[in-house]
Amino acid sequence: MTTLSRPARSELMRRYLIMTVAVATALGALVLGGFFGTRVASAAATAPAAAQCDPPAFPTGAGYQVTCTIAINDTVSSAGAAASTVTATACLAAAGVTPPFGCITTVTTSNQLVTSVDQCNGIIVGGGSNLTCDVSVVDTVPAGTPTLGVTVNQCIGSGAGGGTQPTLLCDPVASTTTATVTQCDGSGNGGGASTRVQCDVIGGTTAEPITINQCNGSSNGGGSTVTCAATFANNFVAAAPTTTTTTGVPAAAGGGGATTTTTAPTTGSGVTGVTGTSAGAGGSTGTLATVVPVGSPETGLGGAAHSRNDALLWLAAALFAGAGMATRVGIRRRGRGVGEATETL
Numbered sequence: 001m002t003t004l005s006r007p008a009r010s011e012l013m014r015r016y017l018i019m020t021v022a023v024a025t026a027l028g029a030l031v032l033g034g035f036f037g038t039r040v041a042s043a044a045a046t047a048p049a050a051a052q053c054d055p056p057a058f059p060t061g062a063g064y065q066v067t068c069t070i071a072i073n074d075t076v077s078s079a080g081a082a083a084s085t086v087t088a089t090a091c092l093a094a095a096g097v098t099p100p101f102g103c104i105t106t107v108t109t110s111n112q113l114v115t116s117v118d119q120c121n122g123i124i125v126g127g128g129s130n131l132t133c134d135v136s137v138v139d140t141v142p143a144g145t146p147t148l149g150v151t152v153n154q155c156i157g158s159g160a161g162g163g164t165q166p167t168l169l170c171d172p173v174a175s176t177t178t179a180t181v182t183q184c185d186g187s188g189n190g191g192g193a194s195t196r197v198q199c200d201v202i203g204g205t206t207a208e209p210i211t212i213n214q215c216n217g218s219s220n221g222g223g224s225t226v227t228c229a230a231t232f233a234n235n236f237v238a239a240a241p242t243t244t245t246t247t248g249v250p251a252a253a254g255g256g257g258a259t260t261t262t263t264a265p266t267t268g269s270g271v272t273g274v275t276g277t278s279a280g281a282g283g284s285t286g287t288l289a290t291v292v293p294v295g296s297p298e299t300g301l302g303g304a305a306h307s308r309n310d311a312l313l314w315l316a317a318a319l320f321a322g323a324g325m326a327t328r329v330g331i332r333r334r335g336r337g338v339g340e341a342t343e344t345l
Contacts (some may be wrong), residue, residue, distance in 0.1 A: 045070055045086050045088035045106060045108060046086060046108045046110060047084045047086065047108075047110035047112040047113060047114045047115075048110075048112045048113060048114055048115040048116065049114075049115065049116045049117075049118070050070055050072065050086055050088070050114050050116070050117045050118070050119075051117075051118045051119070052068055052070055052088050052090055052117075052118075052119045052120075053066060053068035053090050053119055053120045053123065053133065054118060054119070054120070054121055054122065054123065055122055055123060057090075058090075058092060058120075058123045058124075059092075059123065059124060060122065060123055060124065060125055060126070061124065061125075061126045062124070062125075062126025062127045062128050062129060062221060063094060063095045063126070063127075063128045063129060064092065064093070064094065064095055064123075064124045064129045064130075065091070065092070065093045065094060065095050065096060065097050065098060065102075065129070065130050066091065066092055066120065066123060066124055066129070066130070066131050066132070066133070066219075067089075067091040067098065067099050067103075067132045067133070068088075068089065068090045068091065068119055068120055068132075068133045068134075069088070069089045069133070069134045069135075069136075070086060070087070070088045070117060070119060070134070070135045070136070071086070071087040071088075071136050071138075072084065072085075072086055072114045072117070072135070072136065072137045072138065072210075073085045073086075073138050073140065074113045074114055074137065074138070074139050074140070074208050074210075075139075075140040075141075076113070076139075076140070076141045076142065076145070076208070077142075078142045078237075078239040078240070081111075082111060082112060082113050083109065083110065083111050083112075083113075084109065084110050084112060084113050084114050085107065085108070085109050086106075086107070086108050086109075086110075086114060087105065087106075087107050088105065088106050088107075088108075089103055089104070089105045090103065090104055090105075091103040091104075095128055095129055095130055096130075113208055113210075114137075114210060115208075115209060115210055115211070116210065116211045116212075116213070117135050117210070117211070117212045117213065117214065118213050118214070119133055119135060119212075119213070119214040119215075120133035120214050120215045120218055120228065121213065121214065121215070121216045121217060121218060122216070122217045122218060123218050123219075124218060124219050124224070125217070125218065125219070125220045125221060126221050127190060127220075127221025127222045127223055127224055128221065128222070128223045128224060129219050129221070129224045129225075130219070130224065130225045130227075131187070131215060131218050131219035131224070131225065131226045131227070131228070132227045132228070133214050133215050133227075133228045134228065134229045134230075134231070135212050135214060135229075135230045135231070136230075136231040136232075136233075137206065137210060137212075137230075137231065137232050137233070138233045138234075138235065139206060139207035139208045139232075139233070139234050139235065140235040140237060141207045141208070141234070141235070141236060141237070142236070142237060142238075142239060143236045143237060143238045143239070144236075145207050145236065146207075147205035147206060147207050147234060148180075148205060148206050148207075148209060149180075149204060149205055150180045150181060150201065150203060150204055150205060150206055150232055151174075151176045151178075151179040151180045151181070152172055152174040152176060152179055152180070152181050152201050153174060153175055153176045153177070153179035153181070153182040153183075153185065154170055154172065154173060154174055154181065154182070154183050154184055154185070154199055154201065155168050155170035155173045155184045155185065155197060155199055156173075156175050156185045156186070157185055157186045157189075158184055158185060158186060158187045158188050158189065158197045158226070159188050159189065159196060159197040160189045160190075161189045161190040161191040161192075161222070162191040163191040163192045163193060163194070163196070164192075164193055164194035165194065166194060166195060167188070167192075167194065167195065167196055167197060168195070168197050168198075169195040169197070169198045169199075170184065170197065170198070170199045170200070171199075171200045171201070172201070179211075180206065180210070180211055180212065181201050181211075181212045181230045182211075182212070182213050182214075182216065183199055183201075183212065183213070183214045183215045183216065183228050183230060184197055184199035184214075184215045184216065184226055184228050185216045185217070186216055186217045186220075187215055187216060187217060187218045187219055187220060187226045188219055188220065188224060188225065188226040189220045189221075190220050190221040190222045190223075190224060191222045191223075192222055192223045192224060192225070193223075193225070196224065196225045196226065197225070197226045198225075198226070198227045198228075199215065199226065199227070199228045199229065200228075200229045200230075201229070201230050201231075202229065202230070202231040202232065203231055203232030203233055204232075205232065205234060206232045206234065207234045207236075212230045214228055214230070215228035247259050
């Protein structure tokens with residue numbers, strides 16, 4: 001038979017209570033910290049108009065880290081068939097928490113070319129936020145296709161509000177109406193660090209007409225930053241030659257006559273999707289409409305996950321309350337056990 005003094009029993013009970021408090025506190029911290037946070041909504045990014053990371057899918061408040069990219073591959077085959085693949089990644093987390101946390105990637109294919117992009121406009125204007133958005137466009141077209149010059153309207157009315165100078169690092173700073181690229185206008189205002197607005201346009205021509213409107217009227221408020229870019233590239237593909245094959249013996253040579261076969265270039269739709277397998281100079285259209293989540297909003301550097309799941313907040317509050325009650329009971333039991341007689345169990 002094992003006998004324990006009442007103080008010993010109280011000590012054992014106190015240890016169990018400490019363990020309970022630790023577990024409850026850890027679970028509460030994880031919930032409030034965004035470990036179980038909801039994933040950010042991802043806007044559509046399909047041809048001919050690709051849109052991403054705009055309200056209401058993305059917030060207009062303070063203290064966020066927004067990182068959004070769109071990679072566009074527009075293709076026109078030698079037969080004139082058009083197709084596009086759009087790979088879009090949208091990330092939303094607390095300020096200072098960088099990808100891959102809080103990211104969702106979507107890949108879409110279409111038999112239309114992307115002609116416009118709207119991204120990262122009018123969001124996170126409350127201060128203390130970081131905005132990083134990129135659009136890249138690759139046109140694959142037959143050799144000899146004429147190109148259009150890329151015009152720019154960029155970094156106009158941005159970087160105001162004081163702080164360390166210079167506030168802008170933009171290439172170029174240009175004001176052009178109906179421009180190919182309109183970005184980083186009216187953004188990064190409110191004061192803060194040097195070069196808090198950094199925006200670039202890379203590539204001077206595009207083979208297919210497209211307009212990009214991004215990072216305008218966003219990330220305003222003290223301590224916010226804006227880093228955005230638009231990139232253009234053209235791939236010119238020579239048409240496959242026509243082949244002629246002659247079989248048999250000509251009649252003039254005593255044969256039954258020769259047969260001539262002409263084979264034209266094989267053309268596809270202009271883009272190969274993930275599930276596309278058939279051959280062709282232009283590729284084949286693969287069927288694809290997938291969403292690949294790679295994380296959820298996390299906290300870091302003192303930020304909040306900005307999760308809108310109120311049930312999780314109540315769960316965290318209940319866990320913390322339970323931890324407090326367990327601690328109080330443990331203290332009372334320990335007080336009663338001091339100085340009491342031993343007891344046979």
